[in-house]
Amino acid sequence: MTAKASNTKKVAYGVFIFLFLLYLSVSLFSYQESVLIQTHQGVSHLDEEKNNGSFNTEWLDKVDREDFSVTSDLGYTLKGSWLKVPENKYNLTMVMVHGVTHDRWRMMRYAQIYLKNGIDVVLYDHRKHGLSGGNEVSFGFFESQDLDKIVHWTRKQRPQHLIGAHGESLGAATVCMHSGKNEESHSVNFYISDCAFSDTKELLVLRAKEDFGMPNIGFVGTTSLVAKLRAGFYFGDASPRTRVAQSKVPFLFIHGKSDTYIPKEMSEEMYQMKSQGSKFIWLVENAEHAKSITVAPTKYENKVMEFINTVISQINN
Template sequence: MIPLSSRNKKIIGGVSLSIILIYIVVSFFSYNQSVLIKTYQGESHLEEEKQNGSFDTTLLAEVNREDFTVDSDYGYQLKGSYLKVSNEQFPLTVIMVHGVTHDRWRMMRYAQIYLKNGIDVVLYDHRKHGLSGGNEVSFSYFESRDLEKIVQWTKQKKPSDIIAAHGESLGAATVCSHSGINETTHSVNFYISDCAFSDTKNLLVLRAKEDFGMPNIGFVDTTSLLAKIRAGFYFADASPIKGIRQSKVPVLFIHGKADTYIPMEMSQELYDAKSQGAKFIWFVDKAEHARSITTAPVEYEKKVMNYIHTMMTQLLSKQNLPI
């Protein structure tokens, strides 16, 4: 082997240092764009949602609203609202789980389906969103554990009720991750997952390429290491598909066929990975990301309520309760 000259050693050292610096800079940039994404924390979007006409505001006026606070296991508070209908038709409460950069009131476009059908609803703000505390988005890792705290609050409030969780985007990934936790806690009876991602790393590799033109040459892996150091989780920890593989309770997967932000193939992966318990999937024609309910509102409500009726019939039959 020919020994390297002093000049060549300096060149190699300089190139190596430059590469390391590039990875450090890109990792911090990626971390800020993902884990520390701007979420308008400290603000409520209720008035904005009302002005956008995203839900029937008379429904909110007709329910008994109770705002509540739950302590997360991670040192911050979660803020939520319990909406109790006056004409309860089912012993069922549905927990609504919102997507990234939104807050609890985004989910009123879905919650109105339940409210007008006589079903109580719980809405809450994720960590680093709305009026809740927390400093980082963890792509369902800590969010799924926070969801369990909300579920336990709900079960204390409505101890005889069947509990369901309905999530959109990050919220859908959260309910999928929670479905694995649920095999230990047995706290949720069934789920609805609307446009979930199946794996955080795969999603971020895709978004880095589409949004910033970044090739898949390890930047997401170094960002994951940074997330572990600064926020306490690896991207591999936030893997909804791992939860779904463990899940035995029913899940309805919904995804728009025109979704380019989280491809519909990710919901197909989740559906295929679920080997235990009932599963259903519906792909919505022409629907973009998180737009299935606005693209096909009548069919969306029909699909959801048919699923609700099926689940409630089965669960109440097992409990020997009137249907």
Template sequence: MKKRRLLAAAGAPLALFSATLLASEKLYNFAFKRVDYVPETSADKQKYADAYWSYVDWLHRQPLQTWHLNVNDDENRLVATYVPAKTSSDRTVIISHGYKGDGETMANYAYMFNQMGYNVLLPDDRGHGQSAGQYISFGWQDRRDYLGWIKSVIKQNGSRTTIVLFGVSMGGATVEMMSGEELPDQVKAIIADCGYTSIEEELAYLLKRQFHLPKYPFVPIVSFINRHRMGYFLSDVSSVEQLRHNRLPIFFIHGEKDVYVPSWMLKKNYQAAGGPKAMWQVPNATHAESFWIGPADYQKHVAAFLDQYLSK
């Protein structure tokens, strides 16, 4: 009887530990594993569906080019769509898409920059769209992939070209993480819309908000899984740390009512950033809604920022 009690007492923590590992594995696959479709947008943005599809239709009518990186490497092959400006232009924007999106989902921003006279490059990040990759890196591997896209733009448009980096949500965090890299002189400015501070803080925040789960032990276990699968811990994936090394003009945009990437992350990113910087917190906008709530106003703010730093 005593032996059975001891076994039962020992078995309970083991069962809890096993259940925690299983839950963490499921969480990792849910959050990090690629999906080969674009999930439906949130309910609060369904009202913009017609406008969104009109931008996608516009994109498909353009004289598009398909670009590749690592074309002979099946595990690292990357794909992007290039939209030349209406008239010859020495300005190009590289647009980084959001979580589980792809380049096409940024058609509205492509249209905006096209109207402003820019060439537009729309990459599909690792684990998204037509690009290879089993897992989503939340900007960390992407920041280096984008160095390849920058080189491609310079090769296409010449050494005198001017490049702007722009991203929304995960894409905002991606360009924030790029800010800490050694970027070519052709890169003149960065615009980050609703990017998170770090994937560790974002995951912990969403675990609590959406699933009512604590950071510990789940985030450390997910981090360990990611180290095994992708080669780095979640604590490595930090916009804040990269922004400390930034020297380029950077414009932060964030919805005032964003509860997916909360506004305290905007303030933390802004405070960390080196270089010239500006911040626009958009009234009444939820996550990634700042453009949709007023496209003309959004374009006006973006253009005003860029006009300060790009030569006429």
């Protein structure tokens, strides 16, 4: 081998090592920023939500609150609160599913709609959020399994009730993920999805570009492998659209038209992919991510209750 060929080989080897280390470092950073994201775990946000006026605190005073714990299939504890109205007018309980970095009390701004209309509410903290256990965010994969445990707990408390699940952002993706599993258990009668993402890999590619200026040259795929090795799931395992396509129960999709964090096209895609069971979609003018209820609170309540009344009428007939 000539000296020139030897040097060329060394350069190629050096480039390979550099690229490998670059991919590894970026993938570990991406894993830290997505799966191990800071969620303020161990802290309740109830006082924060009360202080920022996100909901009418009188509703907590008007209902019977029972805090509870459920053990996930992975061994950690899920913490929740059951809010029972004096008279349930619909024989219905709504399970509320919050977004990333928040906790159960974020969903009180939606839950007050149900309490106001005589409907019981179950709130709970996701894994790695609030007072629940768990070490990673899995974009709806393990979260949907936890939701199933909460739903079955709820079913035991109210065996004669209909059960609906209402989620925001990650919580919305979680209810979408659960909708496929629900075809086996038939435990949830309908879903409301507010600003869900339709596919984890596509969302992370978008966020990497928007947040860090990072082009799609394979880092998300490498990070997915890291997630599988360290947390037990591939990003491809968390694809809400594939589960929604399997679902046969009614769905209401809500998304802000001005959402730049999770584009409205993701909800529109899932709406189109759902081919079985009734489906509705409401795209909210001038609403950014998770702001539909803030931009149009009265219309939000009307849309939700109209959907519920339609679903209950379908079930009764």
